[in-house]
Amino acid sequence: xxxxxxxxxxxxxxxxxxxIDSMFKQMKAQGIDVVGFGAGEPDFAxxxxxxxxxxxxxxxxxxxxxxxxxxxxxxxxxxxxxxKDYGVKYEASxxxxxxxxxxxxxxxxxxxxxxxxxxxxxAPYWVSYYEMTKIADGVPxxxxxxxxxxxxxxxxxxxxxxxxxxxxxxxxxxxxxxGMLYTKNELxxxxxxxxxxxxxxxxxxxxxxxxxxGVKFVGMxxxxxxxxxxxxxxxxxxxxxxxxxxxxGYALANPEIAKAxxxxxxxxxxxxxxxxxxxxxxxxxxxxxxxEEMRLAFEERRDFLCKNMNAIEGISCIKPQGAxxxxxxxxxxxGKTMYGTVIKDGDDFAKLFLEKGLVATVPCSGxxxxxxxxxxxxxxxxxxxxxxxxxxxxxKNA
Numbered sequence: 001x002x003x004x005x006x007x008x009x010x011x012x013x014x015x016x017x018x019x020i021d022s023m024f025k026q027m028k029a030q031g032i033d034v035v036g037f038g039a040g041e042p043d044f045a046x047x048x049x050x051x052x053x054x055x056x057x058x059x060x061x062x063x064x065x066x067x068x069x070x071x072x073x074x075x076x077x078x079x080x081x082x083x084k085d086y087g088v089k090y091e092a093s094x095x096x097x098x099x100x101x102x103x104x105x106x107x108x109x110x111x112x113x114x115x116x117x118x119x120x121x122x123a124p125y126w127v128s129y130y131e132m133t134k135i136a137d138g139v140p141x142x143x144x145x146x147x148x149x150x151x152x153x154x155x156x157x158x159x160x161x162x163x164x165x166x167x168x169x170x171x172x173x174x175x176x177x178x179g180m181l182y183t184k185n186e187l188x189x190x191x192x193x194x195x196x197x198x199x200x201x202x203x204x205x206x207x208x209x210x211x212x213x214g215v216k217f218v219g220m221x222x223x224x225x226x227x228x229x230x231x232x233x234x235x236x237x238x239x240x241x242x243x244x245x246x247x248x249g250y251a252l253a254n255p256e257i258a259k260a261x262x263x264x265x266x267x268x269x270x271x272x273x274x275x276x277x278x279x280x281x282x283x284x285x286x287x288x289x290x291x292e293e294m295r296l297a298f299e300e301r302r303d304f305l306c307k308n309m310n311a312i313e314g315i316s317c318i319k320p321q322g323a324x325x326x327x328x329x330x331x332x333x334x335g336k337t338m339y340g341t342v343i344k345d346g347d348d349f350a351k352l353f354l355e356k357g358l359v360a361t362v363p364c365s366g367x368x369x370x371x372x373x374x375x376x377x378x379x380x381x382x383x384x385x386x387x388x389x390x391x392x393x394x395x396k397n398a
Contacts, residue, residue: 008134008135008137011134012131012134012135013131013366015127015128015131015366020038020350020360020361020362020363021036021038021039021360023354023360024036024038024039024354024360027354027358027360032358033358034354034358034359034360035358035359035360035383035386035387035390036359036360036379036383037359037360037361037362037374037375037376037377037379037383037387038360038361038362038376039376039378040176040324040325040376040378041238041239041242041244041378042239042242042244042294042324042378043378043379043380044242044290044294044297045242046241046242046243046246046279047241047242047283047286047287047290049282049286049287050241050243050279050280050282050283050286051279052282053278053279053281053282053283053286054246054275054276054278054279056278057274057275057278057279058275062274062275062278063274063275064274065270065271065274066271066272066274066277067271068262068263068265068266068270068271069095069096069097069258069261069262069265069271070095070096070097070098070250070271070272070277071097071274071277071278071281072092073281074097074277074278074280074281074284075092075093075095075097075250076092077281077284077285078092078095078097078250078252078284079091079092079094079095079252080284080285081284081285082221082233082235082252085208085209085217085219086219086221086222086233087222088219088221088222088228090252091255093255093258093259094252094253094254094255094258095250095251095252095258096250096251096252096253096258096261096262096265097248097249097250097271097272097277097280098248098249098250098251098265098269098272099247099248099249099269099272099273100236100238100247100248100249101204101206101234101235101236101238101249101250102128102249103247103249103269104232104234104236104249104250104251104261105128105129105132105170105202105204105234106132106135106136107251107261107264107265107268108202108232108234108251108253108257108261109132109133109135109136109138109168109202110136110264111257111260111261111264112136112167112168112200112202112257113133113136113137113138113167113168114137114167115137115138116137116138116139116165117138117139117165117166117167117168118138118139118140118141118163118165118166118167119133119136119138119139119140119141119166119167119168119169119170120141120142120143120158120161120162120166120168120169120170120199121133121140121141121142121143121169121170121368122142122143122144122145122152122153122169122170122171123142123143123144123145123367123368123369124145124151124175124177124178124327124364124367124368124369124372125142125170125172125367125368126172126175126176126177126204126367127366127367129170129172130142130368133170138167139165141161141166142368143157143158143161144368145157145178147318147327147329150180150318151175151178151180151318151327152180152182152186153190154186154189155186155189155190155192155193158190158193158194159193162193162197162199166197166199167199167200168199168200168201168202169190169194169199169200169201169202170202170204171190171201171202171203171204171220172204172206172207173187173203173204173205173220173322174207174208174210174211174217174320174321174322174323175207175322175323175325176206176207176323176325177325177327177362177364177367177369177372177374178320178325178327179302179320179321179322179323179324179325179326179327180320180321180322181211181215181217181321181322182218183218184218184223187218187220187223188223188227190220191220191223191224191227191230191231192227194227194230195226195227195230198230199230200230200231200232201220201227201230201231201232202232202234203219203220203221203231203232203233203234204234205217205219205220205233205234205235206234206235206236206238206239206249207239207322207323207324208235208240209239209240209291209295210239210240210294210295210298210322210323210324211295211321211322212295212298212299212302212320212321212322213299213321215321215322217322219233220233221233221252228254229254231253232251232252232253232257233251233252233253234249234250234251235249235250235251236248236249236250237249237280237283237284239323240283240291240294241283241290241291242290242294243276243279243280243283246273246276246279246280247272247273247276248272248273248276248277248279248280298324298377298378300381301324301377301379301381301384302319302320302324302326302377303319304381304384304385305326305375305377305384305388306318306319306320306326308388309326309328309375309388309391312388312391312392312395313395314330314332314333314395315328315329315330315332315333315391315395316328316329317329324376324377324378325374325375325376325377326374326375326377327364327369327372327373327374328361328372328373328374328375329371329372330343330346330349330371330372330373331371331372333349334371337398338352338398339352339356339398345363345365345370345371346363346364346365346369346370346371346372346373347363347365347370349363349373350362350363350373351363352394353373353391353394356394357390357391357393357394358390359387359390359391359394361373361374361375362374362375362376375387
């Protein structure tokens with residue numbers, strides 16, 4: 001009899017966001033007039049100077065392996081960019097370039113986690129955090145951040161969740177899926193708890209350049225030497241430079257962790273794409289105008305989406321402070337019948353909304369928030385207007 005696959009692999013769930021996006025693209029390919037709010041990627045094109053840098057790398061035959069941690073000049077540029085953005089100094093040897101920020105989170109968990117170690121994950125959380133923790137043979141410990149608290153946990157909640165088995169906390173600010181941003185004081189209090197217990201902080205800062213209302217982003221790594229030593233700073237070029245498909249992310253950490261992450265990568269992917277690394281080098285060292293242009297466009301879309309969503313009876317949302325997501329609260333429909341279906345949670349609502357309203361959104365059960373739906377406003381204003389019109393019609397005609 002054929003042996004089964006591993007227990008860990010059999011328990012890993014598919015990504016909710018990628019599944020919805022795949023369904024949306026399939027419907028579009030079939031000619032169905034569906035509007036999509038599922039994908040977590042900017043709808044802008046990669047800036048021309050960055051594309052040209054990738055093309056030039058091919059022309060110059062820069063297509064061979066690089067060191068496992070990435071090209072030295074790219075790691076130097078990352079350290080320089082982080083110093084400009086965070087005010088924190090890192091050596092190039094403390095930088096690890098990987099195939100996307102997601103891959104850096106994965107490697108960080110693999111490097112830190114022994115079997116049975118607990119990883120604290122504030123909810124709502126990005127769906128992959130939970131699954132990656134299980135893949136690393138760790139135990140996900142979820143702390144729920146309520147909407148009334150702007151979807152942010154407190155230092156006291158963290159203190160209460162820590163046990164002798166706690167190894168790290170995964171903190172994403174601004175957050176996917178909530179878009180909420182931790183203040184400097186909130187981060188400092190959380191950081192103090194981590195220092196007290198020797199708990200590592202995997203700080204996913206991938207949306208750091210997409211912050212609104214004149215608020216300044218503060219990174220956990222900038223809050224003193226003790227906190228910095230425990231922090232693995234994760235970032236990348238995907239969101240800020242519209243480079244999701246180029247697959248370049250990076251991590252900065254203390255020398256011991258950075259070396260371990262580079263070693264781990266050397267036995268998995270060897271190194272990220274050389275061509276993409278050259279494009280990322282241009283992104284980080286070239287003109288930064290496109291970053292601000294995208295940020296302003298996202299802020300305008302956010303304002304429109306939140307204002308009009310809150311005007312529709314039965315649903316609500318709080319205005320996010322960063323990223324490009326809105327968490328729609330649809331709890332008022334739980335237990336009610338829509339189009340002949342009893343709504344149990346956001347999964348039922350989202351499925352019906354796609355089938356009857358022809359709008360693809362992401363149910364947040366996989367994010368630890370079953371009565372919410374995530375909308376990505378990384379799409380055009382015209383599509384946002386169409387989606388809201390369809391939402392209002394979908395609810396009225398249920």
